[in-house]
Amino acid sequence: xxxxxxxxxxxxxxxxxxxxxxILAALPDLVLELDSRAxxxxxxxxxxxxxxxxxxxxxxxxTLRDLLPRATADRLQSALTDALTLQQNVTLECFIPHEQNxxxxxxxxxxxxxxxxxxxxxxxxxxxxxxxxxxxxxxRFRALVENLPGVVYRCRMDEDWSAIFISERIxxxxxxxxxxxxxxxxxxxxxxxxxxxxxxxxxxxxxVARHEPFDLHYRMIHADGSIRHIxxxxxxxxxxxxxxxxxxxAIFDVxxxxxxxxxxxxxxKMAAVGSLAAGVAHEINNPLAIVLANLEFVTEELVAIHxxxxxxxxxxxxxxxxxxxxxxxxxxxxxxxxxxxxxxxFSDAAQSRAEHLDMARLTSWALRRAEPRVLPVARLIxxxxxxxxxxxxxxxxxxxxxxxxxxxxxxVSDLSPENARIDVTxxxxxxxxxxxxxxRDNGRGMGEDVLARAFEPFFTxxxxxxxxxxxLFVCQGLVAGMGGDISVESTPGQGTRVRVFLxxxxxx
Numbered sequence: 475x476x477x478x479x480x481x482x483x484x485x486x487x488x489x490x491x492x493x494x495x496x497i498l499a500a501l502p503d504l505v506l507e508l509d510s511r512a513x514x515x516x517x518x519x520x521x522x523x524x525x526x527x528x529x530x531x532x533x534x535x536x537t538l539r540d541l542l543p544r545a546t547a548d549r550l551q552s553a554l555t556d557a558l559t560l561q562q563n564v565t566l567e568c569f570i571p572h573e574q575n576x577x578x579x580x581x582x583x584x585x586x587x588x589x590x591x592x593x594x595x596x597x598x599x600x601x602x603x604x605x606x607x608x609x610x611x612x613x614r615f616r617a618l619v620e621n622l623p624g625v626v627y628r629c630r631m632d633e634d635w636s637a638i639f640i641s642e643r644i645x646x647x648x649x650x651x652x653x654x655x656x657x658x659x660x661x662x663x664x665x666x667x668x669x670x671x672x673x674x675x676x677x678x679x680x681x682v683a684r685h686e687p688f689d690l691h692y693r694m695i696h697a698d699g700s701i702r703h704i705x706x707x708x709x710x711x712x713x714x715x716x717x718x719x720x721x722x723x724a725i726f727d728v729x730x731x732x733x734x735x736x737x738x739x740x741x742x743k744m745a746a747v748g749s750l751a752a753g754v755a756h757e758i759n760n761p762l763a764i765v766l767a768n769l770e771f772v773t774e775e776l777v778a779i780h781x782x783x784x785x786x787x788x789x790x791x792x793x794x795x796x797x798x799x800x801x802x803x804x805x806x807x808x809x810x811x812x813x814x815x816x817x818x819x820f821s822d823a824a825q826s827r828a829e830h831l832d833m834a835r836l837t838s839w840a841l842r843r844a845e846p847r848v849l850p851v852a853r854l855i856x857x858x859x860x861x862x863x864x865x866x867x868x869x870x871x872x873x874x875x876x877x878x879x880x881x882x883x884x885x886v887s888d889l890s891p892e893n894a895r896i897d898v899t900x901x902x903x904x905x906x907x908x909x910x911x912x913x914r915d916n917g918r919g920m921g922e923d924v925l926a927r928a929f930e931p932f933f934t935x936x937x938x939x940x941x942x943x944x945x946l947f948v949c950q951g952l953v954a955g956m957g958g959d960i961s962v963e964s965t966p967g968q969g970t971r972v973r974v975f976l977x978x979x980x981x982x
Contacts, residue, residue: 504595507586510558512538512551515590525579525595526570546570550581550593557583557591567598578602624726627662631682631710631718634661638720647704647727649697667693667701682710682718691728703732733957762810769800769807776800828956830979831871833864833909837900840875848879852886852894852915859901861909865979866956874949878913878972881946885917885970903975908958911974920964928962949974 504525507516517533526541538547546568557564564583569576578601582594625647627640637655640662645651648665655661663671670692681688687709694702708723776793783789837858848854864871879896886894896915903910920928929950946962949972953960957977964970 506533506593506595508538508554508591508593510554510589512547512554514538525577525597542570546579550583553581553583554591554593557585558588561585561588567602575599624724626724627708628720628722629662631678631721634663635721636661644725647696647702647725648694665694667695669693678708678721685710685712688723701729702727703729758810762807766807769803773797773800828865828867830863831866831868833861833866833871833911833976834858834900836868836871837875837898837911840872841879841898844876844879848883848896849891851883851891852889852896853891855895855897857897857899857901861900861902863979864909864956864976866958866976867952870952870956871976874952874974875911875913877946877949878974881972882913882915882917882970885915885919888918889916905975907978908975909978911976912971913974914969914971916969919966919968919970920962921966925962925964928964 505518506514509515514533514536529541530536533541538550541547542550549566549568553564553566556562562585565580567578567580570579571577577597578599580596580598582596583591584594585591625641625644627644628638629640630636630638636658637652640652640655642652644655650660650665653659666674674690674692677690678688687707690704690706690708692704692706694704696702704725705728706723706725708721710718711720711722713719776797780790780793783793838856841854841856845854879898882896886896894916896913899910899912899914901910901912902908929946950960953974953976959975961973962970963973
Protein backbone atom coordinates (compact mmCIF):
# COMPACT_ATOMS: atom_id res chain seq x y z
CA UNK A 475 0.00 0.00 0.00
CA UNK A 476 1.60 3.28 -1.12
CA UNK A 477 1.85 6.28 1.18
CA UNK A 478 -0.27 9.31 0.35
CA UNK A 479 1.29 12.78 0.16
CA UNK A 480 -0.13 15.54 2.29
CA UNK A 481 -2.10 18.07 0.18
CA UNK A 482 0.09 20.95 1.45
CA UNK A 483 3.17 19.09 0.40
CA UNK A 484 1.80 18.57 -3.08
CA UNK A 485 0.95 22.24 -3.36
CA UNK A 486 4.40 23.37 -2.17
CA UNK A 487 6.19 21.13 -4.62
CA UNK A 488 4.12 22.32 -7.55
CA UNK A 489 6.07 24.72 -9.77
CA UNK A 490 4.74 28.26 -9.96
CA UNK A 491 5.83 29.71 -13.29
CA UNK A 492 5.00 33.28 -12.22
CA UNK A 493 7.02 33.18 -8.98
CA UNK A 494 10.50 33.56 -10.49
CA UNK A 495 9.25 36.21 -12.91
CA UNK A 496 7.71 38.21 -10.07
CA ILE A 497 10.93 38.06 -8.09
CA LEU A 498 13.01 39.13 -11.09
CA ALA A 499 10.62 41.98 -11.89
CA ALA A 500 11.14 43.36 -8.38
CA LEU A 501 14.91 43.50 -8.76
CA PRO A 502 16.62 46.81 -9.68
CA ASP A 503 18.95 44.81 -11.96
CA LEU A 504 18.57 44.09 -15.62
CA VAL A 505 18.84 40.30 -16.13
CA LEU A 506 19.45 39.12 -19.68
CA GLU A 507 19.94 35.71 -21.22
CA LEU A 508 22.47 35.92 -24.05
CA ASP A 509 23.68 33.51 -26.66
CA SER A 510 27.32 33.29 -27.71
CA ARG A 511 26.84 36.20 -30.17
CA ALA A 512 25.63 38.48 -27.35
CA UNK A 513 22.06 38.40 -28.70
CA UNK A 514 19.29 38.70 -26.10
CA UNK A 515 17.20 35.56 -25.97
CA UNK A 516 15.27 36.36 -22.81
CA UNK A 517 15.07 39.03 -20.10
CA UNK A 518 13.12 39.68 -16.93
CA UNK A 519 9.94 41.74 -17.16
CA UNK A 520 11.12 44.67 -15.01
CA UNK A 521 11.85 48.11 -16.45
CA UNK A 522 15.21 48.21 -18.21
CA UNK A 523 15.41 52.00 -17.75
CA UNK A 524 17.05 51.40 -14.38
CA UNK A 525 20.19 50.53 -16.33
CA UNK A 526 19.71 51.60 -19.97
CA UNK A 527 19.29 55.24 -20.93
CA UNK A 528 16.96 54.73 -23.94
CA UNK A 529 15.92 51.08 -24.24
CA UNK A 530 13.75 49.84 -27.16
CA UNK A 531 10.18 48.63 -26.50
CA UNK A 532 11.36 45.05 -26.52
CA UNK A 533 14.84 43.77 -25.84
CA UNK A 534 14.26 40.39 -27.48
CA UNK A 535 16.66 39.58 -30.33
CA UNK A 536 18.68 42.76 -29.83
CA THR A 537 22.44 42.51 -29.38
CA LEU A 538 24.48 44.29 -26.77
CA ARG A 539 25.80 46.60 -29.48
CA ASP A 540 22.22 47.76 -30.11
CA LEU A 541 21.83 48.83 -26.48
CA LEU A 542 25.26 49.94 -25.30
CA PRO A 543 28.16 52.05 -26.55
CA ARG A 544 30.41 50.10 -28.85
CA ALA A 545 33.43 50.05 -26.52
CA THR A 546 31.29 48.84 -23.59
CA ALA A 547 29.52 46.24 -25.76
CA ASP A 548 32.87 44.92 -27.02
CA ARG A 549 34.16 44.53 -23.44
CA LEU A 550 31.05 42.61 -22.44
CA GLN A 551 31.24 40.48 -25.60
CA SER A 552 34.86 39.57 -24.76
CA ALA A 553 33.91 38.75 -21.16
CA LEU A 554 30.95 36.67 -22.40
CA THR A 555 33.26 34.65 -24.64
CA ASP A 556 35.64 34.04 -21.70
CA ALA A 557 32.77 32.94 -19.45
CA LEU A 558 31.39 30.48 -22.04
CA THR A 559 34.83 29.14 -22.95
CA LEU A 560 36.06 28.68 -19.38
CA GLN A 561 32.61 27.97 -17.93
CA GLN A 562 33.39 30.39 -15.14
CA ASN A 563 31.65 33.47 -13.76
CA VAL A 564 33.09 36.79 -14.87
CA THR A 565 32.55 40.18 -13.20
CA LEU A 566 33.58 43.54 -14.57
CA GLU A 567 32.70 47.21 -14.25
CA CYS A 568 32.02 49.58 -17.12
CA PHE A 569 30.52 52.96 -17.85
CA ILE A 570 27.51 53.84 -20.00
CA PRO A 571 25.71 57.16 -20.68
CA HIS A 572 22.63 57.58 -18.48
CA GLU A 573 20.59 60.75 -17.91
CA GLN A 574 23.32 63.06 -19.28
CA ASN A 575 25.92 61.46 -17.00
CA UNK A 576 28.09 58.38 -17.00
CA UNK A 577 26.64 55.55 -14.97
CA UNK A 578 28.90 52.96 -13.42
CA UNK A 579 27.53 49.50 -14.26
CA UNK A 580 28.57 46.24 -12.69
CA UNK A 581 28.16 43.29 -15.05
CA UNK A 582 28.11 39.71 -13.75
CA UNK A 583 28.18 36.97 -16.38
CA UNK A 584 27.30 33.38 -15.40
CA UNK A 585 27.31 30.57 -18.02
CA UNK A 586 24.23 28.31 -18.03
CA UNK A 587 25.44 26.16 -20.93
CA UNK A 588 28.18 26.21 -23.52
CA UNK A 589 26.05 28.52 -25.70
CA UNK A 590 24.03 30.54 -23.22
CA UNK A 591 24.80 32.78 -20.26
CA UNK A 592 22.99 35.06 -17.87
CA UNK A 593 24.26 38.62 -17.51
CA UNK A 594 23.14 40.76 -14.61
CA UNK A 595 23.61 44.51 -15.08
CA UNK A 596 23.44 46.64 -11.94
CA UNK A 597 23.75 50.40 -11.62
CA UNK A 598 26.46 50.93 -8.95
CA UNK A 599 27.03 54.63 -9.63
CA UNK A 600 26.26 55.67 -6.06
CA UNK A 601 28.61 53.05 -4.63
CA UNK A 602 31.26 53.95 -7.22
CA UNK A 603 31.05 57.62 -6.30
CA UNK A 604 31.28 56.77 -2.63
CA UNK A 605 34.33 54.59 -3.24
CA UNK A 606 35.87 57.27 -5.44
CA UNK A 607 35.24 59.97 -2.83
CA UNK A 608 36.71 57.70 -0.18
CA UNK A 609 39.74 56.99 -2.37
CA UNK A 610 40.26 60.70 -3.07
CA UNK A 611 39.87 61.48 0.61
CA UNK A 612 42.44 58.82 1.44
CA UNK A 613 44.81 60.20 -1.21
CA ARG A 614 44.43 63.72 0.17
CA PHE A 615 45.03 62.44 3.70
CA ARG A 616 48.06 60.45 2.59
CA ALA A 617 49.47 63.42 0.65
CA LEU A 618 48.95 65.63 3.70
CA VAL A 619 50.61 63.09 6.00
CA GLU A 620 53.58 62.51 3.70
CA ASN A 621 54.16 66.26 3.32
CA LEU A 622 54.24 66.84 7.06
CA PRO A 623 57.76 67.38 8.46
CA GLY A 624 57.21 64.54 10.89
CA VAL A 625 55.97 60.96 11.26
CA VAL A 626 52.26 60.34 11.88
CA TYR A 627 51.34 57.11 13.59
CA ARG A 628 48.56 55.08 15.14
CA CYS A 629 49.69 52.32 17.46
CA ARG A 630 48.43 50.01 20.16
CA MET A 631 49.23 50.71 23.77
CA ASP A 632 51.01 47.41 24.22
CA GLU A 633 54.52 46.48 25.29
CA ASP A 634 56.08 47.28 21.90
CA TRP A 635 53.79 50.16 20.80
CA SER A 636 52.81 47.99 17.79
CA ALA A 637 52.05 50.19 14.78
CA ILE A 638 48.64 50.02 13.12
CA PHE A 639 49.61 52.83 10.73
CA ILE A 640 52.81 54.82 10.36
CA SER A 641 53.75 57.29 7.63
CA GLU A 642 56.58 56.68 5.19
CA ARG A 643 58.78 59.41 6.70
CA ILE A 644 59.72 56.97 9.46
CA UNK A 645 62.36 55.63 7.06
CA UNK A 646 64.11 59.03 7.02
CA UNK A 647 64.09 59.04 10.80
CA UNK A 648 65.32 55.53 11.64
CA UNK A 649 66.38 54.01 8.32
CA UNK A 650 63.63 51.34 8.28
CA UNK A 651 60.58 51.32 5.94
CA UNK A 652 57.08 51.83 7.30
CA UNK A 653 56.03 48.31 6.28
CA UNK A 654 58.53 46.87 8.77
CA UNK A 655 56.51 48.49 11.55
CA UNK A 656 52.99 47.72 10.30
CA UNK A 657 53.92 44.08 9.64
CA UNK A 658 55.50 43.85 13.11
CA UNK A 659 59.02 43.10 11.90
CA UNK A 660 60.16 45.86 14.23
CA UNK A 661 58.47 48.30 16.58
CA UNK A 662 58.66 51.84 17.89
CA UNK A 663 59.91 50.43 21.18
CA UNK A 664 62.88 48.76 19.48
CA UNK A 665 64.08 51.95 17.73
CA UNK A 666 63.78 54.00 20.93
CA UNK A 667 66.96 54.53 22.94
CA UNK A 668 66.99 51.93 25.76
CA UNK A 669 67.75 54.57 28.38
CA UNK A 670 64.57 56.51 27.50
CA UNK A 671 62.02 53.69 27.26
CA UNK A 672 60.91 53.54 30.89
CA UNK A 673 60.48 57.32 31.10
CA UNK A 674 58.38 57.34 27.92
CA UNK A 675 56.08 54.60 29.19
CA UNK A 676 55.70 56.36 32.53
CA UNK A 677 54.81 59.71 30.94
CA UNK A 678 52.32 58.17 28.49
CA UNK A 679 50.65 56.09 31.19
CA UNK A 680 50.29 59.14 33.38
CA UNK A 681 48.84 61.29 30.54
CA VAL A 682 46.42 58.53 29.50
CA ALA A 683 45.16 58.17 33.08
CA ARG A 684 44.42 61.92 33.13
CA HIS A 685 42.80 61.80 29.65
CA GLU A 686 45.33 64.41 28.49
CA PRO A 687 47.72 64.66 25.52
CA PHE A 688 51.37 63.81 26.10
CA ASP A 689 54.55 65.62 25.04
CA LEU A 690 57.75 63.59 24.94
CA HIS A 691 61.41 64.41 24.39
CA TYR A 692 63.65 61.39 23.88
CA ARG A 693 66.10 59.69 21.51
CA MET A 694 65.73 57.23 18.65
CA ILE A 695 68.47 55.12 17.12
CA HIS A 696 68.91 55.16 13.33
CA ALA A 697 69.84 51.95 11.53
CA ASP A 698 73.33 53.41 10.94
CA GLY A 699 73.82 53.78 14.71
CA SER A 700 73.40 57.57 14.88
CA ILE A 701 71.22 59.13 17.56
CA ARG A 702 68.18 61.25 16.64
CA HIS A 703 66.58 63.60 19.13
CA ILE A 704 62.79 63.38 19.06
CA UNK A 705 59.83 65.51 20.06
CA UNK A 706 56.54 63.59 20.09
CA UNK A 707 52.99 64.79 20.63
CA UNK A 708 50.11 62.33 20.97
CA UNK A 709 47.00 61.24 22.82
CA UNK A 710 44.96 58.14 23.52
CA UNK A 711 41.73 57.31 21.66
CA UNK A 712 39.10 55.74 23.87
CA UNK A 713 36.30 53.35 22.92
CA UNK A 714 34.60 53.84 26.28
CA UNK A 715 35.23 55.88 29.37
CA UNK A 716 38.53 54.16 30.13
CA UNK A 717 38.85 51.63 27.32
CA UNK A 718 41.81 52.62 25.14
CA UNK A 719 41.66 51.47 21.52
CA UNK A 720 44.94 53.01 20.32
CA UNK A 721 47.33 55.96 20.49
CA UNK A 722 47.52 58.63 17.80
CA UNK A 723 50.43 61.00 17.49
CA ALA A 724 53.19 62.69 15.52
CA ILE A 725 56.96 62.32 15.83
CA PHE A 726 59.35 65.11 14.82
CA ASP A 727 63.12 64.96 14.34
CA VAL A 728 64.56 67.87 16.36
CA UNK A 729 68.20 66.75 16.17
CA UNK A 730 69.32 69.91 14.35
CA UNK A 731 67.42 72.07 16.84
CA UNK A 732 69.01 70.14 19.71
CA UNK A 733 72.48 70.68 18.24
CA UNK A 734 71.78 74.37 17.74
CA UNK A 735 70.55 74.67 21.31
CA UNK A 736 73.69 72.90 22.53
CA UNK A 737 75.84 75.24 20.49
CA UNK A 738 74.06 78.29 21.89
CA UNK A 739 74.40 76.88 25.39
CA UNK A 740 78.07 76.09 24.83
CA UNK A 741 78.65 79.55 23.37
CA UNK A 742 76.96 81.11 26.39
CA LYS A 743 79.12 79.03 28.73
CA MET A 744 82.20 79.89 26.71
CA ALA A 745 81.37 83.59 26.91
CA ALA A 746 80.87 83.29 30.67
CA VAL A 747 84.11 81.34 31.13
CA GLY A 748 85.86 83.81 28.83
CA SER A 749 84.70 86.71 30.98
CA LEU A 750 85.85 84.84 34.07
CA ALA A 751 89.22 84.10 32.45
CA ALA A 752 89.63 87.75 31.49
CA GLY A 753 88.77 88.82 35.03
CA VAL A 754 91.13 86.32 36.60
CA ALA A 755 93.95 87.31 34.22
CA HIS A 756 93.37 90.96 35.03
CA GLU A 757 93.24 90.41 38.78
CA ILE A 758 96.41 88.30 38.74
CA ASN A 759 98.24 90.62 36.39
CA ASN A 760 97.83 93.68 38.61
CA PRO A 761 99.50 92.27 41.74
CA LEU A 762 102.00 90.50 39.50
CA ALA A 763 103.07 93.86 38.09
CA ILE A 764 103.64 95.10 41.64
CA VAL A 765 105.70 92.02 42.46
CA LEU A 766 107.81 92.47 39.31
CA ALA A 767 108.37 96.15 40.05
CA ASN A 768 109.51 95.39 43.56
CA LEU A 769 111.72 92.54 42.37
CA GLU A 770 113.38 94.90 39.93
CA PHE A 771 113.91 97.38 42.77
CA VAL A 772 115.34 94.67 45.05
CA THR A 773 117.64 93.47 42.23
CA GLU A 774 118.99 96.98 41.70
CA GLU A 775 119.53 97.44 45.43
CA LEU A 776 121.35 94.11 45.65
CA VAL A 777 123.67 95.15 42.84
CA ALA A 778 124.47 98.34 44.72
CA ILE A 779 125.08 96.44 47.97
CA HIS A 780 127.29 93.96 46.16
CA UNK A 781 129.41 96.80 44.77
CA UNK A 782 129.57 98.63 48.11
CA UNK A 783 130.63 95.56 50.06
CA UNK A 784 132.68 93.81 47.42
CA UNK A 785 135.48 93.20 49.89
CA UNK A 786 133.17 91.58 52.45
CA UNK A 787 132.81 87.94 51.36
CA UNK A 788 130.04 87.24 53.85
CA UNK A 789 127.89 90.03 52.42
CA UNK A 790 128.64 89.21 48.80
CA UNK A 791 127.79 85.53 49.30
CA UNK A 792 124.52 86.47 50.96
CA UNK A 793 123.71 88.80 48.09
CA UNK A 794 124.49 86.04 45.56
CA UNK A 795 122.12 83.65 47.38
CA UNK A 796 119.38 86.27 47.39
CA UNK A 797 119.91 86.90 43.67
CA UNK A 798 119.59 83.18 42.93
CA UNK A 799 116.32 83.10 44.89
CA UNK A 800 115.09 86.10 42.90
CA UNK A 801 115.89 84.28 39.63
CA UNK A 802 113.74 81.35 40.77
CA UNK A 803 110.96 83.76 41.70
CA UNK A 804 111.20 85.33 38.25
CA UNK A 805 110.99 81.86 36.66
CA UNK A 806 107.80 81.22 38.60
CA UNK A 807 106.44 84.59 37.56
CA UNK A 808 107.21 83.79 33.92
CA UNK A 809 105.13 80.64 34.28
CA UNK A 810 102.27 82.63 35.80
CA UNK A 811 102.55 85.06 32.88
CA UNK A 812 102.31 82.14 30.46
CA UNK A 813 99.12 81.00 32.19
CA UNK A 814 97.75 84.54 32.00
CA UNK A 815 98.53 84.66 28.27
CA UNK A 816 96.62 81.38 27.77
CA UNK A 817 93.67 82.70 29.76
CA UNK A 818 93.68 85.92 27.73
CA UNK A 819 93.79 83.98 24.47
CA PHE A 820 90.95 81.79 25.71
CA SER A 821 88.98 84.88 26.72
CA ASP A 822 89.56 86.69 23.42
CA ALA A 823 88.57 83.63 21.37
CA ALA A 824 85.57 82.76 23.57
CA GLN A 825 84.14 86.24 23.23
CA SER A 826 84.94 86.75 19.55
CA ARG A 827 82.18 86.35 16.98
CA ALA A 828 81.98 83.51 14.48
CA GLU A 829 82.32 84.41 10.79
CA HIS A 830 82.92 82.89 7.36
CA LEU A 831 86.57 81.78 7.27
CA ASP A 832 88.78 80.46 4.49
CA MET A 833 90.14 77.54 6.50
CA ALA A 834 92.84 76.60 3.98
CA ARG A 835 94.26 80.13 3.92
CA LEU A 836 94.02 80.58 7.70
CA THR A 837 95.66 77.20 8.42
CA SER A 838 98.55 77.95 6.05
CA TRP A 839 99.05 81.36 7.69
CA ALA A 840 98.99 79.91 11.23
CA LEU A 841 101.48 77.17 10.29
CA ARG A 842 103.91 79.67 8.76
CA ARG A 843 103.86 81.62 12.03
CA ALA A 844 104.40 78.37 13.98
CA GLU A 845 107.41 77.20 11.92
CA PRO A 846 110.07 78.94 14.07
CA ARG A 847 109.06 76.92 17.13
CA VAL A 848 108.71 73.62 15.17
CA LEU A 849 111.61 73.44 12.73
CA PRO A 850 114.37 73.23 15.35
CA VAL A 851 112.82 70.03 16.76
CA ALA A 852 110.88 68.36 13.90
CA ARG A 853 109.91 68.33 10.26
CA LEU A 854 106.54 70.00 9.56
CA ILE A 855 104.62 68.22 6.76
CA UNK A 856 101.35 69.73 5.54
CA UNK A 857 98.50 68.35 3.40
CA UNK A 858 96.00 71.16 2.88
CA UNK A 859 93.02 70.63 0.57
CA UNK A 860 90.74 73.31 -0.82
CA UNK A 861 87.84 72.95 1.60
CA UNK A 862 84.58 74.90 2.05
CA UNK A 863 84.57 77.92 4.32
CA UNK A 864 83.95 77.25 8.00
CA UNK A 865 81.77 79.14 10.47
CA UNK A 866 84.23 79.89 13.26
CA UNK A 867 86.27 82.47 15.15
CA UNK A 868 89.57 83.44 13.52
CA UNK A 869 91.25 83.89 16.89
CA UNK A 870 89.86 80.55 18.05
CA UNK A 871 91.11 78.65 15.00
CA UNK A 872 94.60 80.16 15.12
CA UNK A 873 94.95 79.64 18.88
CA UNK A 874 93.80 76.02 18.51
CA UNK A 875 96.36 75.32 15.77
CA UNK A 876 99.19 76.93 17.72
CA UNK A 877 98.36 75.07 20.94
CA UNK A 878 98.20 71.72 19.14
CA UNK A 879 101.46 72.41 17.29
CA UNK A 880 103.15 73.29 20.60
CA UNK A 881 101.90 70.04 22.14
CA UNK A 882 103.13 68.03 19.14
CA UNK A 883 106.53 69.75 19.23
CA UNK A 884 106.90 68.89 22.91
CA UNK A 885 105.85 65.26 22.22
CA VAL A 886 108.65 64.75 19.67
CA SER A 887 111.34 66.63 21.65
CA ASP A 888 112.99 63.34 22.69
CA LEU A 889 113.63 62.43 19.03
CA SER A 890 116.27 63.83 16.71
CA PRO A 891 115.04 66.62 14.41
CA GLU A 892 115.63 64.29 11.43
CA ASN A 893 113.34 61.57 12.80
CA ALA A 894 110.70 63.73 14.48
CA ARG A 895 107.78 64.78 12.32
CA ILE A 896 104.51 66.63 12.68
CA ASP A 897 101.84 66.08 10.00
CA VAL A 898 99.06 68.61 9.55
CA THR A 899 96.13 67.64 7.30
CA UNK A 900 93.13 69.75 6.33
CA UNK A 901 90.38 68.10 4.31
CA UNK A 902 86.62 67.68 3.96
CA UNK A 903 85.38 65.34 6.67
CA UNK A 904 83.31 62.20 6.27
CA UNK A 905 80.95 63.84 8.74
CA UNK A 906 78.20 65.80 7.08
CA UNK A 907 78.87 69.56 6.78
CA UNK A 908 82.22 69.42 8.58
CA UNK A 909 85.86 70.19 7.81
CA UNK A 910 88.59 68.07 9.44
CA UNK A 911 91.88 69.47 10.77
CA UNK A 912 94.21 66.67 11.84
CA UNK A 913 97.55 67.11 13.62
CA ARG A 914 99.63 63.96 14.07
CA ASP A 915 103.06 63.44 15.62
CA ASN A 916 105.34 60.42 16.06
CA GLY A 917 106.38 61.36 19.57
CA ARG A 918 106.20 59.67 22.95
CA GLY A 919 102.41 59.23 22.96
CA MET A 920 100.13 58.74 25.95
CA GLY A 921 98.81 55.78 27.88
CA GLU A 922 95.13 55.28 28.62
CA ASP A 923 95.40 56.79 32.11
CA VAL A 924 97.00 59.97 30.78
CA LEU A 925 94.70 60.12 27.74
CA ALA A 926 91.66 59.97 30.02
CA ARG A 927 92.80 63.22 31.68
CA ALA A 928 94.11 64.96 28.55
CA PHE A 929 91.42 67.67 28.57
CA GLU A 930 91.63 68.42 32.30
CA PRO A 931 92.78 71.99 33.07
CA PHE A 932 96.28 72.28 34.55
CA PHE A 933 96.98 68.56 33.98
CA THR A 934 100.40 68.08 32.40
CA UNK A 935 102.99 65.33 32.07
CA UNK A 936 105.79 67.88 31.73
CA UNK A 937 108.13 68.73 34.55
CA UNK A 938 107.43 71.43 37.09
CA UNK A 939 107.64 74.81 35.44
CA UNK A 940 107.66 73.38 31.91
CA UNK A 941 103.96 73.59 31.11
CA UNK A 942 100.72 75.01 32.48
CA UNK A 943 98.53 72.10 31.36
CA UNK A 944 96.02 74.37 29.63
CA UNK A 945 96.74 73.52 25.96
CA LEU A 946 94.16 70.83 25.24
CA PHE A 947 91.70 72.26 27.76
CA VAL A 948 91.76 75.61 25.96
CA CYS A 949 91.51 73.89 22.55
CA GLN A 950 88.47 71.88 23.65
CA GLY A 951 86.73 75.01 24.90
CA LEU A 952 87.54 76.97 21.75
CA VAL A 953 86.41 74.22 19.39
CA ALA A 954 83.20 73.56 21.34
CA GLY A 955 82.45 77.28 21.31
CA MET A 956 82.67 77.23 17.51
CA GLY A 957 80.19 74.36 17.30
CA GLY A 958 82.86 71.79 16.55
CA ASP A 959 84.32 68.70 18.13
CA ILE A 960 87.83 67.57 19.10
CA SER A 961 89.17 64.08 19.81
CA VAL A 962 92.56 62.61 20.71
CA GLU A 963 94.00 59.18 19.88
CA SER A 964 97.40 58.15 21.22
CA THR A 965 99.64 55.13 21.62
CA PRO A 966 102.71 55.13 23.87
CA GLY A 967 105.89 55.17 21.82
CA GLN A 968 104.06 55.67 18.52
CA GLY A 969 102.58 59.14 18.69
CA THR A 970 99.36 61.11 18.99
CA ARG A 971 96.64 62.18 16.58
CA VAL A 972 94.32 65.10 17.34
CA ARG A 973 91.25 65.55 15.12
CA VAL A 974 89.33 68.82 15.05
CA PHE A 975 85.94 68.97 13.31
CA LEU A 976 84.58 72.40 12.46
CA UNK A 977 81.19 73.12 10.86
CA UNK A 978 81.11 74.42 7.32
CA UNK A 979 79.68 77.91 6.95
CA UNK A 980 76.05 78.46 5.88
CA UNK A 981 75.46 79.84 2.40
CA UNK A 982 75.87 83.60 2.20
